[in-house]
Amino acid sequence: MPKRVAGVRREVLETRDSWRNREDYDRQATKLREMFEKNITMIGKSASSSG
DSSP states (O other): OOSOOTTSOHHHHOGGGGSSOHHHHHHHHHHHHHHHHHHHHHHHHHHHHOO
């Protein structure tokens, strides 16, 4: 992931820094990761059962 891009604000690349409370960001990031992992597992099961 790039750390700097000309013309792009740092907060766009470092989204954690754009949150007022970094602990809230971390909790939400963990929740989203868990949701993503659950979906990937369900897609895998669905794909293997469809033949």
